[in-house]
Amino acid sequence: xxxxxxxxxxxxxxxxxxxxxxxxxxxxxxxxxxxxxxxxxxxxxxxxxxxxxxxxxxxxxxxxxxxxxxxxxxxxxxxxxxxxxxxxxxxxxxxxxxxxxxxxxxxxxxxxxxxxxxxxxxxxxxxxxxxxxxxxxxxxxxxxxxxxxxxxxxxxxxxxxxxxxxxxxxxxxxxxxxxxxxxxxxxxxxxxxxxxxxxxxxxxxxxxxxxxxxxxxxxxxxxxxxxxxxxxxxxxxxxxxxxxxxxxxxxxxxxxxxxxxxxxxxxxxxxxxxxxxxxxxxxxxxxxxxxxxxxxxxxxxxxxxxxxxxxxxxxxxxxxxxxxxxxxxxxxxxxxxxxxxxxxxxxxxxxxxxxxxxxxxxxxxxxxxxxxxxxxxxxxxxxxxxxxxxxxxxxxxxxxxxxxxxxxxxxxxxxxxxxxxxxxxxxxxxxxxxxxxxxxxxxxxxxxxxxxxxxxxxxxxxxxxxxxxxxxxxxxxxxxxx
Ligand code: GLN
Numbered sequence: 001x002x003x004x005x006x007x008x009x010x011x012x013x014x015x016x017x018x019x020x021x022x023x024x025x026x027x028x029x030x031x032x033x034x035x036x037x038x039x040x041x042x043x044x045x046x047x048x049x050x051x052x053x054x055x056x057x058x059x060x061x062x063x064x065x066x067x068x069x070x071x072x073x074x075x076x077x078x079x080x081x082x083x084x085x086x087x088x089x090x091x092x093x094x095x096x097x098x099x100x101x102x103x104x105x106x107x108x109x110x111x112x113x114x115x116x117x118x119x120x121x122x123x124x125x126x127x128x129x130x131x132x133x134x135x136x137x138x139x140x141x142x143x144x145x146x147x148x149x150x151x152x153x154x155x156x157x158x159x160x161x162x163x164x165x166x167x168x169x170x171x172x173x174x175x176x177x178x179x180x181x182x183x184x185x186x187x188x189x190x191x192x193x194x195x196x197x198x199x200x201x202x203x204x205x206x207x208x209x210x211x212x213x214x215x216x217x218x219x220x221x222x223x224x225x226x227x228x229x230x231x232x233x234x235x236x237x238x239x240x241x242x243x244x245x246x247x248x249x250x251x252x253x254x255x256x257x258x259x260x261x262x263x264x265x266x267x268x269x270x271x272x273x274x275x276x277x278x279x280x281x282x283x284x285x286x287x288x289x290x291x292x293x294x295x296x297x298x299x300x301x302x303x304x305x306x307x308x309x310x311x312x313x314x315x316x317x318x319x320x321x322x323x324x325x326x327x328x329x330x331x332x333x334x335x336x337x338x339x340x341x342x343x344x345x346x347x348x349x350x351x352x353x354x355x356x357x358x359x360x361x362x363x364x365x366x367x368x369x370x371x372x373x374x375x376x377x378x379x380x381x382x383x384x385x386x387x388x389x390x391x392x393x394x395x396x397x398x399x400x401x402x403x404x405x406x407x408x409x410x411x412x413x414x415x416x417x418x419x420x421x422x423x424x425x426x427x428x429x430x431x432x433x434x435x436x437x438x439x440x441x442x443x444x445x446x447x448x449x450x451x452x453x454x455x456x457x458x459x460x461x462x463x464x465x466x467x468x469x470x471x472x473x474x475x476x477x478x479x480x481x482x
Contacts, residue, residue, distance in 0.1 A: 001026050002161035003478070006070065006218040009164060013059055013069040020059065020069030024052040024113050027071045031115065031162045034482070037138045039147075039156040041076045043116040044083045051113040058111055067225055068111025073166040075154050076117035077124055078104050078209070079198040087200045088120040088132040088150075091326045091346030101198025102230045103167060103209055110225040115163055118153030122348045123317065124174055124202045126150050127420045130411045131350040138407070139181060140479040141445055145404040148178030151212070155182040158212050160482040165213040165222050169199060171206045172305055173399075173424030176436035179212060180399035180448020183438040185219050185465065185475060186212040188424075190455050191431035192237035194223075195230035203312035204235070206305075206428045215475050216437065216465035220244035223458060239456055247459045248466040253287025255464065256392040262298040263397030263423055263450075275440035275447040276398050279468070283396075286467055291392050295384040300377045301426035302418055307361050307374035308429070313351075314358030320346060353414070382430040389454045394464055397423055399436040399448030423450055433458050437465045438474040446474075 001023065004012070012018045031043055048071065055069035079085045079097035086092045100108070107114070121131040129137040129152030137152040139145040140160040147156040151168030155178035158166050168175045170188035179186025187210045194209045201207060211222035223244045230236040259280065264273060280290060322328040322342025329345055332338035347355070361370040388395060400420055410417040427434040432452055439449035449468070453461040469475050 002030060005215065006164050006213065006221055009070055010066045014064065016059065020052040020055040020113060021049060023069065024048050024071050024115070027115055027163055034160050034162055036143065037140060037156050037160060038135055039119055039137050039153040039160070039162065040073070040116045041086055041088070041119050041134050041153070042084050044114055047083060048113050048115050051108070055111045055113055065110045066221060069113065070165070071113045071115045071163055072107060073115050073118050073154060073157050073163045074104060075120055075151050075166070075168045077120060077169055077200045078167060079200070080104055080114070080117065083117060085117070085200070086133070087124070088122045088134060089346065089348065089351070090133040091320050093133065093327065095326055097198070099198060102195035102232065103226050104198065106225050106228070107167070112225070118151070118157055118166060120153055121150035122351050123200065123313070124150040124169055124171055125313070125350050125354055127173070127177060127417050128405070128410065129153065130407065131348055133348060136407050139404050140482055141183060142404065144406055145445065146181065146407050148181035148404060150174040152178045154212050155179055155184055155186065158182070158184045158214065159479060161478060165211060165218055167209060167226070168212050169207055169209045170428065171202050171309060172428050173421040175210050175212065176399050176424050176434055176448065176450060177421060179436040180446065181404040183446030183474070183477060184212055185215055185435070185437045186210065187219050187223060187435045187458065187462070188427065188433060189223065189227065189458055190433045192235050193239060193456070193458070194226045195228070195233045195236050197230055197232040201316040203309040204316060205312060206309060208428070215469050216435070216462045217245070217248055220248060220462045242459060244459050244462055247463045250463050251287065252283070252464055252467045255288040255394070257283060257288050257290050258293035258388050258392030258395040259290050260293050260295045260298070260395060260397060262295050267422065268398060268401045269403070269442070271442040272398055272402060272447050275442060276449065279439040279449045280396065282471055283464070283468060286471060293388045293392060293395065295388060295426065297377065297380045297384050298426055301381055301429055302422055304374040304377040304381070305425045305429060306357070306418060307370050308378065310354040310358030311361050311371050312358070314355045314362065317351065317355055378429045381426050385430045385432060394461055395452040397450050399423060399450040403442050403445035403447060427452055431455070433461060435461045435465055437468065438477070440474055
């Protein structure tokens with residue numbers, strides 16, 4: 001059953017050749033047998049079976065959606081009523097949200113069954129899933145390697161076929177980089193397309209939720225459920241509802257692909273580069289044309305991001321004060337002691353590092369020198385893409401310059417860790433959609449192909465990905481032992 005596509009599973013449910021309860025039990029058992037991956041923080045067995053029973057009743061009544069009865073996992077950054085929401089942090093280890101995130105509600109309304117909550121870097125800060133309070137996630141392709149981050153739990157769970165689809169979030173690459181490292185398909189939508197309501201904030205102007213799955217076809221179906229205007233999110237965009245599945249089959253002859261030299265320069269692993277060249281020629285054979293383009297401010301994206309993201313995080317995380325919710329220290333002496341010890345005990349090293357950088361960058365006298373400059377660079381980066389999309393339809397490159405690295409390899413070297421998002425961060429700074437799909441292997445580890453589109457071009461980039469996946473079978477590979 002775990003080898004079936006979402007459409008095949010959906011058909012099996014609609015034809016009643018299997019029930020949602022059976023399917024849910026099947027995936028719960030797979031999760032149980034793959035505990036060594038540490039991809040879940042919470043498995044919601046009882047709730048999942050209850051939701052599966054409701055889905056079965058709906059299927060029997062004949063008012064099901066294509067997703068009714070399909071099991072999924074949510075990243076533990078989305079608030080779920082009745083199931084702990086930790087954001088990978090000791091700070092929220094005791095937190096039970098009083099409401100559901102909008103996307104959790106949307107998934108429920110479609111009839112999806114929530115298996116549980118996936119592991120993640122603490123407050124989504126990381127590229128390797130090693131900053132989680134709940135310990136690192138293992139990459140199913142090599143359990144000594146990281147799955148990427150911060151959505152490493154969702155990516156590993158999908159790759160190991162513990163769930164057919166999962167939700168995730170991407171602030172600087174956290175959907176696409178783990179999708180690349182785990183050999184799955186992951187989409188970061190246009191900023192504002194998917195509601196942030198009930199999604200625990202890291203850097204609000206960059207955070208965006210999105211779907212993960214095995215193929216562009218599966219991801220399109222989940223995006224259909226997740227996308228949409230939400231009055232409860234002030235940055236939600238009132239974009240007309242689209243069906244992302246309908247244009248998947250369009251041919252791509254005449255498609256203009258921009259190939260930025262900045263993504264293929266030094267720093268790119270040579271073998272990853274070769275995989276990418278093969279992928280590009282595959283798309284040429286499908287009728288696309290390649291065009292050299294320039295994104296001249298790309299090298300400034302990591303420095304600008306590491307001012308803007310920490311600045312926003314230092315402000316967002318000030319709400320964890322030990323008073324209203326989250327971790328509270330024992331026997332505080334006074335208010336200051338309560339704040340200091342609750343925060344000191346509740347946050348991990350990386351989160352503290354970001355809060356300190358952000359507080360410094362925003363402080364009087366430094367604001368103009370750092371934050372304001374970073375915002376100006378952000379504009380230049382957006383303008384680069386704006387110029388590029390005047391001549392090309394999509395932009396392609398590697399999702400990450402390397403394949404998955406070993407657990408422990410970069411955790412004490414923040415700069416090298418930060419550089420692993422060099423190809424994804426500019427997309428968040430500009431608010432654009434980006435997709436990572438599997439394009440091959442180097443030393444038995446997956447390589448991701450990154451497809452960037454203009455605002456609201458999700459249907460187009462999923463179409464390009466689907467056409468590629470019709471011609472290749474990288475997305476169908478399953479790690480040994482799963
Ligand atoms: N790795 C980047 C960071 O640590 C991006 C994380 C994310 O997208 N949430 O900030």
